[in-house]
Amino acid sequence: MTDQDAIERKRRIRRSALLWGGIALAFYLGFMVLAVVRSLR
Amino acid sequence: MAYAQVAVAHDDHSTHADHKPHGWRRWVYATNHKDIGTMYLIFAALMFFFGGLLAMAIRLELFKPGLQFFDPLFFNSLTTMHALLMIFGAIMPAWTGLANWQIPMQVGAPDMALPRLNNFSFWILPFAFILLLSTFFVPGGAPAGGWTMYPPLMLQGGASFPMTIFAIHLMGASSILGSMNVIVTILNMRAPGMTLLRMPLFVWSWLITAYLLIAVMPVLAGAVTMLLTDHFFGTTFFTAAGGGDPVMFQHIFWFFGHPEVYILILPAFGIVSEIIPTFSRKPIFGYEAMVYAIASIAFLSFIVWAHHMFTVGMPLAGQLFFMLTTMLIAIPTGVKVFNWCATMWKGSITFEPPMLFALSFLFLFTIGGFSGVMLAIVPADFQYQDTYFVVAHFHYVLVPGAVFGIIGGVYYWLPKWTGKMYDLRLGTWHFWLSTIFVNVLFFPQHFLGLAGMPRRIPDYAVQFTDWNMVSSIGGFGFGLSQLLFPYLIWKCIKHGTPIGNRAWEGAHGLEWELPSPAPYHSWQTPPSEAVLAHAAVH
Numbered sequence: 001m002t003d004q005d006a007i008e009r010k011r012r013i014r015r016s017a018l019l020w021g022g023i024a025l026a027f028y029l030g031f032m033v034l035a036v037v038r039s040l041r
Numbered sequence: 042m043a044y045a046q047v048a049v050a051h052d053d054h055s056t057h058a059d060h061k062p063h064g065w066r067r068w069v070y071a072t073n074h075k076d077i078g079t080m081y082l083i084f085a086a087l088m089f090f091f092g093g094l095l096a097m098a099i100r101l102e103l104f105k106p107g108l109q110f111f112d113p114l115f116f117n118s119l120t121t122m123h124a125l126l127m128i129f130g131a132i133m134p135a136w137t138g139l140a141n142w143q144i145p146m147q148v149g150a151p152d153m154a155l156p157r158l159n160n161f162s163f164w165i166l167p168f169a170f171i172l173l174l175s176t177f178f179v180p181g182g183a184p185a186g187g188w189t190m191y192p193p194l195m196l197q198g199g200a201s202f203p204m205t206i207f208a209i210h211l212m213g214a215s216s217i218l219g220s221m222n223v224i225v226t227i228l229n230m231r232a233p234g235m236t237l238l239r240m241p242l243f244v245w246s247w248l249i250t251a252y253l254l255i256a257v258m259p260v261l262a263g264a265v266t267m268l269l270t271d272h273f274f275g276t277t278f279f280t281a282a283g284g285g286d287p288v289m290f291q292h293i294f295w296f297f298g299h300p301e302v303y304i305l306i307l308p309a310f311g312i313v314s315e316i317i318p319t320f321s322r323k324p325i326f327g328y329e330a331m332v333y334a335i336a337s338i339a340f341l342s343f344i345v346w347a348h349h350m351f352t353v354g355m356p357l358a359g360q361l362f363f364m365l366t367t368m369l370i371a372i373p374t375g376v377k378v379f380n381w382c383a384t385m386w387k388g389s390i391t392f393e394p395p396m397l398f399a400l401s402f403l404f405l406f407t408i409g410g411f412s413g414v415m416l417a418i419v420p421a422d423f424q425y426q427d428t429y430f431v432v433a434h435f436h437y438v439l440v441p442g443a444v445f446g447i448i449g450g451v452y453y454w455l456p457k458w459t460g461k462m463y464d465l466r467l468g469t470w471h472f473w474l475s476t477i478f479v480n481v482l483f484f485p486q487h488f489l490g491l492a493g494m495p496r497r498i499p500d501y502a503v504q505f506t507d508w509n510m511v512s513s514i515g516g517f518g519f520g521l522s523q524l525l526f527p528y529l530i531w532k533c534i535k536h537g538t539p540i541g542n543r544a545w546e547g548a549h550g551l552e553w554e555l556p557s558p559a560p561y562h563s564w565q566t567p568p569s570e571a572v573l574a575h576a577a578v579h
Contacts, residue, residue, distance in 0.1 A: 009229065009230075012229045013154045013155070013225060013229045013230070016154075016224075016225045016228055016229050017154065017155055017158075017221065017225045020221045020224050020225060020255070021221050023255065024217045024220070024221055024255045024259070027255065027256070027259040028213075028214075028217065028258075028259040028262060030259070031259045031260060031262055031263025031266075032259075032262060032263060032266055034263060035263050035266040035267045035270065035278075036266070036270070038267075038276075038278065
């Protein structure tokens with residue numbers, strides 16, 4: 001694996017982690033916010 | 042002898058690259074996938090034995106009718122804590138441990154994609170379970186409302202209530218972070234040439250499981266947060282007196298709970314799909330069908346949840362929908378069972394401990410599957426609901442299903458992890474004792490349930506005595522026979538026979554191309570196309 005490949009892979013991992021982490025966080029916070037907002041009604 | 046016994050000196054070219062940290066720092070600051078995998082597996086084993094002790098206490102109380110040892114509230118705490126420990130503390134961490142150990146080796150990666158996140162997801166767990174276990178010592182005792190935490194019963198809990206909910210949040214966070222790591226690793230760290238449809242089925246099963254976890258753990262978190270606000274902040278999500286609906290909790294809970302059941306079993310499908318081809322010395326029959334079957338089961342798991350609550354009074358159309366979607370699951374599951382049998386057909390089969398546990402899984406998990414189809418039939422379920430038939434059903438799925446899958450996986454890969462072959466005779470003893478006692482333990486519970494014995498009770502009518510005694514004897518036997526497992530592992534590490542790269546002669550997959558024990562960093566140089574072709578699993 002060349003240095004360029006390693007840098008590209010690092011970039012892909014970061015993008016992928018942000019994507020799936022973002023989706024998980026959005027789900028997690030989404031449900032939490034939903035629960036709290038509904039409780040304030 | 043069916044395993045390949047090779048002098049270590051000839052093929053151990055791993056040691057020069059193993060610069061591992063030493064002492065406590067190796068474990069507390071661990072970022073290595075094997076170290077973290079080991080910690081997950083040890084943690085899961087501790088929780089398995091503690092949860093097992095609680096199970097034996099339950100069977101002790103149920104040995105005879107009448108109240109012998111525990112008051113009813115404590116008995117309910119025992120059943121609740123047994124379930125929480127086994128599901129969230131034993132089975133799920135054991136799968137994550139196996140994923141940590143195997144996925145990088147199987148896809149040709151040096152480690153997991155996010156090693157520090159990996160450390161964090163593990164180290165959340167001990168704190169979560171210390172918190173949960175400490176509820177035994179608070180006023181009101183440990184949670185006693187069942188692992189399903191249904192309101193209004195759960196809302197009446199004592200000081201344990203917020204502690205349990207916080208512990209569940211921590212476990213959920215740990216699972217979500219672990220799943221992210223698995224997904225990112227599988228999608229980005231595969232060796233060049235390792236396309237998705239060349240991946241071993243264990244990796245596939247974990248990829249799908251990780252998506253399930255990300256989708257449903259937040260739902261559980263939302264549900265328990267609503268319980269928390271109902272208890273402390275005067276909301277009435279689930280309180281009928283304030284316009285809420287306790288049945289809504291059941292819907293939300295089981296929207297998480299049913300996929301959760303598949304989270305517990307799908308990785309076992311992956312492991313059995315690794316073991317059966319190895320010991321049949323044939324490639325898996327219908328590789329792609331196996332992948333699509335796992336994906337179908339995962340998809341269907343989202344649209345069957347209300348079969349857990351047919352008796353709450355739902356419209357007929359709802360009952361029919363959930364009955365039929367539940368029965369649909371039998372189709373992809375049938376595909377898998379057929380393919381496992383077809384893999385063995387005309388194979389050159391040998392019966393080492395991993396294969397024995399996989400075969401036991403195949404027979405006994407199918408029994409659990411059949412009783413699942415029985416429970417899916419609405420009018421029949423009205424009879425079975427909340428009886429010991431349900432207890433028998435899900436224990437057949439989870440013990441000879443998930444737990445035997447984990448044990449089979451450990452027996453399969455232990456030589457790769459330690460570089461040594463374990464005592465096969467002792468492993469065979471472990472298998473026979475486990476398989477006999479698990480049936481003595483759970484099969485009579487079908488009869489008790491059909492005769493009308495309710496679940497989650499410390500006392501019962503005298504006509505249920507005989508089968509309860511049999512079941513309890515099975516429980517004590519099963520519990521004691523599990524002590525062989527850690528002894529066997531210890532004996533393997535201390536006195537095992539050195540083994541070559543490919544511990545089992547029929548084994549395929551990239552992990553078997555690495556030296557045994559596997560080097561500290563797995564594939565620092567990605568495997569070549571020739572190695573990939575040699576390791577091809579189908």
